[in-house]
């Protein structure tokens with residue numbers, strides 16, 4: 139989340155350093171905007187070092203990027219701590235003579251303020267009238283509380299402690315997006331892409347799945363707070379770039395191995411182990427990629443990883459058949475007499491296997507890609523879910539002009555009581571978010 143922290147000129151500014159640390163640690167993109175007076179209490183380098191972003195007080199810096207409104211426009215939330223009597227009055231009047239003022243006028247994000255001042259200043263009719271004005275505009279108040287003040291006296295006007303301001307911000311973000319953070323502490327395995335079954339060293343039988351929908355599911359789960367292992371079958375590296383090129387680079391967060399369709403059973407497909415995971419700052423950094431090629435490799439990786447997973451989402455298009463025998467040399471046309479006949483044998487049913495062996499409390503989610511036919515999508519989804527035994531099944535319609543290699547999709551999600559829990563159309567990010575919400579709602 140893009141969070142602006144406004145800091146105004148009170149002694150309590152030093153405590154806001156801790157608030158910035160906590161927000162950065164949560165993985166937020168934090169931009170501090172101090173007032174000129176605030177910098178007399180805590181210097182600019184402190185805010186830059188803690189927030190890891192450039193800090194300025196003036197509307198005349200970084201003009202090329204229209205900074206005086208850009209931060210407000212981008213903000214998901216603005217919190218001002220401490221909020222002085224002066225800055226509260228300026229907010230109420232809508233003054234915009236510095237970067238904090240213009241940012242506040244340019245935003246539609248929630249604004250929270252943590253006032254801090256001496257009791258007399260807090261209780262003054264002018265301050266109280268300004269506070270009423272701000273509350274009437276939807277500004278959220280955090281405190282102040284009664285306690286010891288700067289001069290040694292005590293009374294109402296003390297800033298709420300940074301940990302409590304942080305908790306209020308987390309609650310506000312949670313209220314705006316109930317899914318966010320609700321998968322914290324969970325490990326999800328998401329499969330994506332399409333497996334390839336080799337005919338010989340140069341050819342394979344594959345499918346049109348790009349892996350976009352699975353990648354979006356992985357990212358939506360990461361935004362919800364989960365650590366995610368994405369088992370990617372033959373996905374385009376440029377599509378995976380958001381999760382393989384995170385900055386700072388996350389340990390173990392790269393494609394462990396890129397495989398072309400090699401002979402099934404040619405070795406372990408699970409890539410790096412779960413022990414590679416660590417606490418990552420950004421949602422993208424919470425996604426680790428394990429690259430696989432064939433359905434056998436996909437099955438090995440999924441089974442291996444499912445042991446430690448709270449949720450397994452099988453979004454990959456896995457081949458139902460493979461070659462009974464893979465030619466070790468390229469098949470040549472001149473060696474064949476007449477039409478070529480290939481003998482295909484069934485591959486293992488990974489989803490049914492995982493559903494049959496699932497642990498208590500684990501959620502197994504299947505995907506179905508169906509071309510339109512006599513049965514409705516819902517009927518086919520219910521039938522397939524029963525056959526596979528998974529907890530939820532997300533069905534999407536595919537065809538020459540739908541489902542694959544596109545940014546939009548329709549997902550119909552059924553549960554193990556044969557109920558349709560969601561039927562959503564939109565971008566693959568939106569449909570992924572609906573699926574993750576449905577999984578978390580179980």
Ligand SMILES: Cc1cc2nc3c(=O)[nH]c(=O)nc-3n(C[C@H](O)[C@H](O)[C@H](O)COP(=O)(O)O)c2cc1C
Nearest residue numbers: 146147148149173175176222223224225254255256
């Ligand atoms: C040591 C010291 C502490 C101060 N603490 C506060 C305070 O806690 N709250 C407040 O409203 N003003 C406080 N002030 C006064 C503000 O710094 C002053 O009103 C200033 O103009 C605020 O500017 P700003 O709101 O643009 O940051 C303090 C001033 C000094 C010198």
